[in-house]
Amino acid sequence: MHKSITIQQVAERANVSIMTVSRVLNGSSKVAESTRQRVQEAMQALGYRPNVAARRLASARSYMIGLLYDNPSEGYVSQFLLGALEHSRRKGYHLVVEHCRGDELTAVEQLMALLNESQIDSVILLPPLCDDLALLAALRQRQLPFVRVAPDREPGLSPYVCMDDQRAAYRLTQHLIEKGHQKIGFIKGNPNQGVSRQRYAGYLEAMAHHGLTTPEDWVQQGYFCYRSGMEAAHALLSQQDRPSAVFASNDDMAAAVVAEAHRCGLKVPEQLAVVGFDDTQLATAIWPQLTTIRQPIRQMAQRAVDILADQPELLAEDDHPGHVLAFEVILRGSSTTGA
Amino acid sequence: MHKSITIQQVAERANVSIMTVSRVLNGSSKVAESTRQRVQEAMQALGYRPNVAARRLASARSYMIGLLYDNPSEGYVSQFLLGALEHSRRKGYHLVVEHCRGDELTAVEQLMALLNESQIDSVILLPPLCDDLALLAALRQRQLPFVRVAPDREPGLSPYVCMDDQRAAYRLTQHLIEKGHQKIGFIKGNPNQGVSRQRYAGYLEAMAHHGLTTPEDWVQQGYFCYRSGMEAAHALLSQQDRPSAVFASNDDMAAAVVAEAHRCGLKVPEQLAVVGFDDTQLATAIWPQLTTIRQPIRQMAQRAVDILADQPELLAEDDHPGHVLAFEVILRGSSTTGA
DNA sequence: CTGAAAGCGCTTACAG
């Protein structure tokens, strides 16, 4: 084990007691500005990093954040996880990851078990768990600070991080319109998730804004899986008056549309433009590669950790701010030529 | 923070000093069998779980395991990660996850940086990092115990966990043969990975064993991505004398074969049977679902953690055992009807 | 084979 700089050494260099260093560390306000400066310089110079184990042992806090997720099938979870893992390490926290399997126990029961065995003192909830009302109530009752990711309801209940799915869908639709498309089909996502509604709303908004129609037949229900995308694509493309572009609510379904187009002998993007959503691996695994939306998943993870690590007092408040992070439109071959 | 059982309480209940409890905890042999029994009963009865923070602070050990990975594109990594995360928590260890991006620094430099900032005292290496000779040398030099996952060379250098890819490929090929197929095509994986060679060897072995031929045209080079699978499938299916079954070295390529078959108007599995490898999400996302091999990824993760957590002394030895875990053949619609 | 003492690096009251 690498012998590292201790609070003692920082104190000596700054000519203060370790108590004062500790105060600076924990952002206590009861430190003279000049002293704070001196201490911070000493920490910098020495490259001091607080010992998490000692901290945890001495304090009533555990410096452990629980990350609860529900749906393991998404690359979403693993991306978020990686981001949160890395950032929490930087912040001197440990992440305790728990998969709430829906089949065995309720999410609340699993939370209780988790609290029992590893003393986490704050929680991050991924969708769709972030909308589990029973879970939210249990968290409040135990007075556990928590942050939700992309929640669909009760925005004021806790701090949350998200992106503007509706705006993103609007932008993507607008992109297709700018490419000259007027007949744009849409494949909805699984109705059990809030983002499905938001993405659909963004599509409708853009179409309406440009005076384009959205006949019933051009809007198909999907469920985010490849299979549902195939069926929706089939329904879309077999029509007499078929769309010249299709907006699928995620990449899996968009990939299915591309496959179905190939099967029908349609060239993508010349005869059919396709756009997806999420920028998963699949988006660049197929050909042509998918125009899509990249979610700021890593940044959402970091922000969630920051909220919990930096502002424990904020969590006691009643009205919580939403942290809306920027997405990115990724243009690729499925909707543009020569790009 | 939940106030938990301490070593003190266990000691009282067992009528010994905390020192003795500590000895039992750490598997020291210098404890009378009867005493050990008593202590263990007390731990059981009280539901005692050692405080990791205290342990880490008091000892020279960090109880932190570094998990180094290279290729983030695989669902493999996230599955492994989840398994390792869960199991290491159970064992009272923390996992420090580090993504060694190939583009910026060498893996060795990143390892050094990691050792500097967070005092891990053992390491798990995922493929293909587990075959980075410079990294292995650095690890040995720093005397850091490590476990490799599915290494392709230097088996005796460290303990490792893996599955028998060749045997799995053999079994899968045999399954196709049993279904009556004689003309079986094969799509190789990326040659930068050892498993590609092993899977190909298993296919060849099974074919030879049943007296079947493997003409050059029926074996195509792929690179594990969907795109390469499409091209290989095209090459395979456009032949005059085309195979009646295709073994793709992973699910992504197998999915591409299915798509290509549909495009050619071939029914799967009636006119073309397809099998993949890995049982990723994609395997059940498409239709028909893929017959494939399920790797024991979670178990490999657990075993790797166990090796590091339980037997630190073993790691000093010179000859290291391989831990070969069992795979599973998953039969689905892409190769069987009515199943 | 078992135990009493010291100490790991911090934080929490409590003084001043």
Add this chain to the structure above:
DNA sequence: CTGAAAGCGCTTACAG
């Protein structure tokens, strides 16, 4: 605004 003391729950020498 700053500091001296005690203690968090363990392990590491050191005795016996």
